[in-house]
Amino acid sequence: MAENKIFAGPRVRRIRNGLSLTQTAMAEALGISPSYLNLIERNQRPLTVQLLLKLASVYKVDLDELQGETGGSLTQLREVFADPLLSAELPGEQELIEVAEAAPNAAGGVVKLYRAYREQAARLRDLADLLAGQGHMEALSGTRLPMDEVRETFEGRPNYFAGIEAAAEAFHEALSPGDDLIGALKAWLKKEHGLVVRSLPVHAMPNLRRRFDRHSMRLFVSERLSPYDQLREIAMEAVSIACHEAITAELGSLRLSTAEARRIARFELARYGAHALMMPYAAFLAAAQRAKYDLDVLRARFQVSFEQAANRLTMLQRPGAQGLPFFLMEIDNAGHRLRRAGASGFPQAKFGGGCPKLNIHAAFSVPGQLLVDRVEMPDGAAFLTIARTLEGPQAAFHERVRRTALLLGCEASFADETVYGSVLLPAVEIGAGCRLCERQGCLARAEPPVTRPLGLDEMATGLSVFDFQ
Incomplete structure (x- = not known):
């Protein structure tokens, strides 16, 4: 019967170095020549079944350690080199496998460095958005994919x-x-x-x-x-x-x-x-004004979906025949932003859209139900927000349903012109996003603000794990 052969030279070298052995000493213990062990460590000779058993017997090595995949390290390196900045650097993943096997500590260092880079890039974007909102500078952007530019x-x-x-x-x-x-x-x-x-x-x-x-x-x-x-x-x-x-x-x-x-x-x-x-402009605008922008009435009148009617409301900006200045945002249940649009552009600086207390996130817990809120920013700006889940294409029996959520909003000063203005409860206090929000004691805070140092106190802790000074 032919012997099974395994090339695992870098792993053998790590075992030897971990035991502080020379090639001569390990070769003698395994009953092979030092030159043959050298070839094994350089992946120029295989590890036979007999050598595997000998390693397990002499050095108490777990055979899975020698035969297993590089696993997590390789997966993390794939994540790093999938970044648009690096995606064209490697023709295939064989080099990633070699790095993960031959230099796992170096591979781990590359992963840590990449994650630190992503963290700093996120902080820079957040600070740029904050400064842009205050009128000090234009928002910055890093390397962009064509979809990002659009x-x-x-x-x-x-x-x-x-x-x-x-x-x-x-x-x-x-x-x-x-x-x-x-x-x-x-x-x-x-x-x-x-x-x-x-x-x-x-x-x-x-x-x-x-x-x-x-x-x-x-x-x-x-x-x-x-x-x-x-x-x-x-x-x-x-x-x-x-x-x-x-x-x-x-x-x-x-x-x-x-x-x-x-x-x-x-x-x-x-x-x-x-x-x-x-949804022809004149007819849709007239119907929207008569129905006080009731989305359910509009979708039935024009035989369209909730999402299509909501999209159309953001488009009613013809000079001399304008509707209310709505904006919208769509996300999935993991929080990924799929699209944003608005009658005057999406109000990123004023509204943000990244606060976990927005009703767009709560919509996933009550699929198909309309949620209406009045929300208030730290500077006093207030908005009417209408959120509802959207169902994607029909899923097969074995597939998971694709569900997203849509938020339609406008400034709260227009709320009385809509059918939703009469049912508003007290305002929900939100922020542009956790990294840019300085509200104290927020139960929903997911990240510390980039504008304040963390307030770690051994004697007292606040409601949020990210208390700040």
Whole structure:
């Protein structure tokens, strides 16, 4: 029977060094020559089963230590080299395996250094946001991915594109869809462009929402999507064709730096155009004002989802015909920020959006329920916030449901113009985010503020583990 062979030279060297043995002494104890042991330690010869047993017998070595994977160290190195700054440095992970095996202490040092770098970068961003909010300097940003650039561009400007609104309005008038927009869009796509829309089951298109097949001229939409999301996908395809010039013009005005960023932004502008087509500006604004911005009334009136109606409310900024200046934020249940937008840009400096006491976080405990709060910042600025969970595409039996939460907000001075203003309770005291908030005794504090030293006192401790002076 052929012997199983294991290359574990760096591990053998660590064992020898840990016992303060020379190669000659260990080789003698194992019954091999020093030169052969040298070859083993340099991974030029394997550890045979006999040598493994000898090591276990002579030095009481756990065989799992020699045969096991590098495990945690390798996983941590993968995390480090997945960073955009380093992702192009290695052609594969073989070098990571060699580093993790040959120099585990050095690998651990690299991981610690990387985590310290990330911590300092986070502190720098927080301080930059704080100073920007006080008007001392512009917010700083580090190395950005194209998606980061697109997000910052959209979040920092009003969520209103006049050219796309006008083109979508004209397209809607030409369609004259009545109460059957999806039927009108399918008919237009087939008549004008020979494009047939088909829904596909999960097994036929497991990983896509929508796919356009140029060869067969068919647009496939996943059955995973709700009827509202299927309509939006079809509307995005139609708007991309019918409003191409308007989208291209608005895209050029954004002045993005890379082709990938422009591709992502074009997708976002097509989504904007789809909302404008599904909820025509004048009709939607009039309905919103009559219903006092009641989202449930609006979603039923225009046959759209809660998320689509909330998005549209942030877009009502046409000169001379403006709605309330809403802003929105969407997160997942791990706290990752998925998107932010606003009628005047997302109010990062004034509102922040990072406080754990916001009702967007509580929404996950009551899926589908609308939560309304009046919140107050340390400087006295107050906001109306409306939060609710959103359900993602239909999950299969073995899959976990994708659930996110959406927060729609506006300054509290506009609350009485909404249906939600009459049910507000006393204000919830929040901050821009734990690192920037100096509220004392906050039960929800998750991190110390970057602006104050920790107040460690052996004689007394406060309500928060991060008490500060």
